[in-house]
Amino acid sequence: MAGILTYALHDDEGNFNKNSLGAISEAARLAGEIGGDAAVLVVGDIADDACAALGNWGAAKVYRAKSVPEGLAQPIVDAMAKVITDQGFSYALFGGGLLGFEIGAGLTARLNAGVTMEVTKVKVQDGKLIAERPILQDSKIADVECVGEPGIIIGRLNAFDANESGGTAEVVDVDVELSPWSTKATMVTRGEQRGADVNIEDAEILVGGGRGLGAAEGFQQCEELAEAMGGAVAATRAVVDAGWYPYAAQIGQTGKTVAPKLYLAAGISGAIQHKVGMQSSENILAINKDQNAPIFEFSDLGVVGDLHKIVPKLTEAIKAKKG
Amino acid sequence: MKICVLVKEVPDAAVQKRIDSNTMRLDRSGEKNLNPFDTHAIEAAMQIKEGGAIPVEEVVAVTMGPDSAVRALHKAVALGADRSVHLSDDALAGSDVCATGYSLAKVLESESPDLVLLGQQSDDGECYTIGAVVADHLKMPSLTQVIKIDVTDGKLRCERQAEYGYDTVEIELPAVISVGDAINEPRYPSLKAIMGAKKKPLDAKATGDVGIDGGMVGEGGSKTKVLALSEPPAKEAGEIIEDEDTNETVEKIVAWLDERKLI
Numbered sequence: 001m002a003g004i005l006t007y008a009l010h011d012d013e014g015n016f017n018k019n020s021l022g023a024i025s026e027a028a029r030l031a032g033e034i035g036g037d038a039a040v041l042v043v044g045d046i047a048d049d050a051c052a053a054l055g056n057w058g059a060a061k062v063y064r065a066k067s068v069p070e071g072l073a074q075p076i077v078d079a080m081a082k083v084i085t086d087q088g089f090s091y092a093l094f095g096g097g098l099l100g101f102e103i104g105a106g107l108t109a110r111l112n113a114g115v116t117m118e119v120t121k122v123k124v125q126d127g128k129l130i131a132e133r134p135i136l137q138d139s140k141i142a143d144v145e146c147v148g149e150p151g152i153i154i155g156r157l158n159a160f161d162a163n164e165s166g167g168t169a170e171v172v173d174v175d176v177e178l179s180p181w182s183t184k185a186t187m188v189t190r191g192e193q194r195g196a197d198v199n200i201e202d203a204e205i206l207v208g209g210g211r212g213l214g215a216a217e218g219f220q221q222c223e224e225l226a227e228a229m230g231g232a233v234a235a236t237r238a239v240v241d242a243g244w245y246p247y248a249a250q251i252g253q254t255g256k257t258v259a260p261k262l263y264l265a266a267g268i269s270g271a272i273q274h275k276v277g278m279q280s281s282e283n284i285l286a287i288n289k290d291q292n293a294p295i296f297e298f299s300d301l302g303v304v305g306d307l308h309k310i311v312p313k314l315t316e317a318i319k320a321k322k323g
Numbered sequence: 324m325k326i327c328v329l330v331k332e333v334p335d336a337a338v339q340k341r342i343d344s345n346t347m348r349l350d351r352s353g354e355k356n357l358n359p360f361d362t363h364a365i366e367a368a369m370q371i372k373e374g375g376a377i378p379v380e381e382v383v384a385v386t387m388g389p390d391s392a393v394r395a396l397h398k399a400v401a402l403g404a405d406r407s408v409h410l411s412d413d414a415l416a417g418s419d420v421c422a423t424g425y426s427l428a429k430v431l432e433s434e435s436p437d438l439v440l441l442g443q444q445s446d447d448g449e450c451y452t453i454g455a456v457v458a459d460h461l462k463m464p465s466l467t468q469v470i471k472i473d474v475t476d477g478k479l480r481c482e483r484q485a486e487y488g489y490d491t492v493e494i495e496l497p498a499v500i501s502v503g504d505a506i507n508e509p510r511y512p513s514l515k516a517i518m519g520a521k522k523k524p525l526d527a528k529a530t531g532d533v534g535i536d537g538g539m540v541g542e543g544g545s546k547t548k549v550l551a552l553s554e555p556p557a558k559e560a561g562e563i564i565e566d567e568d569t570n571e572t573v574e575k576i577v578a579w580l581d582e583r584k585l586i
Contacts, residue, residue, distance in 0.1 A: 011487050071485070072492065073455060074464060098485050102467055105455030108421050109428075112539070114546030115420050117450055134555060136340050142347075143551040151546075154452075184464035184495040188480070191487030205585065229586070237484065241470050241505030247488060254468075254484045262585045283583055284561075285576070291565075298558060301579050305566025313573045321577060321586060 002036035002127070005063075005089040007080060008054060009099055010070060012190060014046055019095030021057045022160035026122065027093045028058025033124040036090065037061060040169070041080050043068040048171055055169035057162055062169045065176045071190050073102035074182035081110045082176050090149050091129055093122070096157030096276065098254055104154040114146035117154040118272070129153065137294050138272065157253050157276040195246025198232065204261045205231025208251060208278065209239060212267020212288060212307060216244035221311045222266055228318045234258065236274050252277035266307045270295025287311065324437035324496070325381045326368045328404060329427060329453070330361040332388055332395035333446040340447065347549040348417060349447060355391060357398040360442025362509040364502050367472060368440050369403040369510070376474040381405050383434060387415060387426055397520040401512035406524040408434065414530050417542030424456025426540050429533045431461060438479075439499040443468045454501035465499040466492055470506045 004027040009017040027038035037060035042051055044066065051062040065079040080103060084092060092107060094100030101117060108115040120141075121132040131144045131153045146152070200206060207226040209219050219233065226233045235245040237252050251258055253273040263281035268274060270286070270293055278284070279298060286299035287307045296302040303310060334340055335354040343350045365384070372379035384399035384407040386392050396407035410430040418426060431439055439461070444451045451467065458465030471482040479494045483503070494500070512520075530537060538544055562579075566572045580586050 009486060017486060071490065072466075074459070077459065098468060101451050102455045102465075105420075105424075105452035106459045108452070108546075109424055109456045109459035112421065112425075112546065115452065116547055117420075117452055130550065136342070136349075138555060140342060141553045141555050142342075142549045143553070145548050145550050147546045147548055179462070181458075181462045181464050184498070185466060186493050188491040188493050190490050191485070192489040192491070194489055238505060241484065241503065247484070254486060262580070262583075283585065285579070291563075296561065296563065298561075300561045301576070302561050302563045303566060303572060303576065304563065305569070305572060309569050310566060310572060310576075313569055314576055317573050317577050318580075318586060321581075 002034045002090045003039055003087070004031045004036065004091045004093050005039050005041060005080065005084055006093050007041045007076065007100065007103060009097065010042070010044070010046065014050060016054070017095070017097065018162060019097050019155070019157060019160070021162035023093050023095035023155060024054060024057040024059050025163040026155070026160035028165065030122055030124060030129060034090070034127050034129070039063060039089070041065065041076070041083055043076055043079060044070045051171045052168045055167035056164050058165050058167070059169040062171045063174050064171055065174050068176050068178070069187070071187050072185050073099055073106055074185065075178050076103050077106035077110055078178050078182050079174065079176040080107055083174060084111065084150050090151065092150055092152045094154045095160055096155045096253065100154055104152045107152055111150060113150050113152050114148070115152040115154065116144040116146070118156045119153050120156050120159045122153060137297070158257055193247055195248065198246055198248045200232050200234045200249050200251070201256055201258060203232035205229045205264070206234045206258060206260045206262070207231055207264045207266060208234040208236065208268055209245065209266050210236040210268030211238050213239065213244070218267070219245055221308070221315070225264070225311055225315045228315045228322070231262070236268055265295055265299070266311055268295055269293045270298065324377060324379055325383065325434065326371065326379055326438045326440060327383045327385050327431055327434050327436035328361070328364050328368050328399065329439065329441035329457070330365070330384050330386050330395050330399045331358045331445050332356070332386065332392040333358045342552055344552070346417070347552065355394065357395045358442055358445045360444055360446065360504060361399070362402060363504050363506050364440040364442045365399055365402045365404060366507045366509040367502050370507060371472065371474060374474065377477060383408060383436070385427070385430060385434070386410070387423065387430065393525065396525060400523045401516045401520040402509065408526045408528060410528050410533065412530040414537050414541050417545060418540050419545035419547045420450060420452055420456060421546045422540045422544045424453055425460055426530070426535055427453065428457045428460030429535045430528060431457065433528070433533045437497045439463070441501050443501045443503050454499050458499035461499065463497050463499050464494050466494060467501040468503045469500050470503045472500065472506070
């Protein structure tokens with residue numbers, strides 16, 4: 001069966017991840033072209049109707065591994081490997097996100113299968129899936145084919161759109177025996193929020209701060225600029241992990257995805273993981289002292305200079321203009 | 324315990340990277356450096372060793388790559404590793420993620436480490452996946468993108484950011500952990516350490532020495548094939564301002580914002 005298996009990540013309340021739903025829709029589209037079905041693996045005790053509802057995104061079948069815990073990759077590798085092997089799936093497809101990367105990588109080893117990651121588009125050629133993967137800081141696109149089956153494709157964040165098709169999926173329970181090493185990591189706490197709860201998704205203007213701010217105190221100038229402009233402050237993963245700014249303000253692969261009217265990047269280099277979370281912004285203005293920073297490749301206005309000199313003066317100028 | 328740190332030689336950040344159109348592989352000529360993410364993994368190993376929560380007998384840097392990769396090992400040793408292992412064999416050229424993960428797992432197997440550390444990504448391949456591939460081959464638990472490691476009662480307590488916030492995970496040893504750059508600030512090697520690096524033991528291994536099946540590595544053993552390379556859709560180049568006179572620069576920025584009705 002030339003089917004495609006995906007994995008639907010969910011939070012502790014059972015809400016499925018948007019990137020997982022995108023992977024299901026993409027799998028349904030591709031499976032239709034190569035002549036097979038799109039199926040989903042769900043772990044944990046998710047209700048029948050919640051599983052069946054994944055049909056709305058294009059899944060024909062949902063394999064539910066009730067006893068397998070959510071949140072860590074290796075038990076899910078056990079479950080996916082079993083379903084792929086037992087049911088003869090040709091491909092495994094993952095939406096963007098951390099866990100999909102880990103599960104896809106584990107499957108590569110387990111099934112001696114080819115893997116392509118950071119994929120932005122998948123096409124069909126002679127009944128096979130060809131993954132488009134941007135490389136070298138997105139300056140080239142490689143068309144990658146898997147040799148033999150199964151093939152594993154891991155999408156980049158937001159690469160696949162979730163489309164409602166209005167179907168209902170058949171739900172099948174599977175028993176999975178966990179590998180001895182899969183039980184040696186245990187979740188102590190999951191999804192802890194650190195720092196204040198801030199809302200950046202509704203802001204029309206965002207001032208994003210990165211490592212170039214130099215220290216946690218550097219965010220003060222971002223806040224003053226954002227206030228003058230009537231916007232909010234966002235941050236990169238590096239500075240959130242360093243404890244400079246709250247997690248809720250983080251943009252990128254393990255943070256939020258935003259598309260404001262203006263994204264003003266202060267001291268942000270523009271790594272792919274950040275780019276994927278803000279590249280749909282209408283206008284991107286970047287201030288960075290490194291003229292080779294990748295952010296200048298996708299900004300509409302790039303300012304090469306010291307943000308500590310520019311940002312305070314910009315704040316004053318905007319205040320003056322607004323009166 | 325014994326800690327193995329996987330390191331990789333990557334083209335220097337300042338080098339314009341290109342793909343060799345004959346082999347479809349990254350052209351790795353030119354100035355090279357130790358993958359910056361791996362310096363965080365070495366530092367993490369050193370902090371566990373110096374922390375004293377668990378006795379560490381040895382930190383071993385391990386790499387796979389051509390002859391020049393020896394320089395990455397010298398840097399790793401200068402940063403604190405006790406010795407190094409270099410897996411090098413013409414048969415490995417062109418290995419993809421699947422084949423590379425298998426090869427690294429085999430060379431690690433010959434060292435029987437209690438902990439394998441590596442950087443979460445390489446500066447050149449941007450792939451994030453090697454740790455999880457290696458772990459499954461070694462049948463060890465693993466976690467990637469870790470930003471804090473504590474050793475208590477012979478176990479690791481790791482923190483990392485995942486889809487819904489910060490996760491804290493307890494992991495039994497032996498384990499494979501990939502670390503993010505927020506985990507620490509790597510130390511600078513002392514001049515003495517740099518000078519002494521070449522004198523520390525370095526084992527050169529070929530595929531046969533660590534039981535690698537030649538059919539599973541190299542271009543022939545790889546499970547992916549690059550069919551074509553193309554240019555991404557052209558994006559209109561943005562305007563660039565060099566800040567020479569900040570007042571003038573700010574005026575230009577304000578005019579630009581004003582034009583787009585963003586003020």
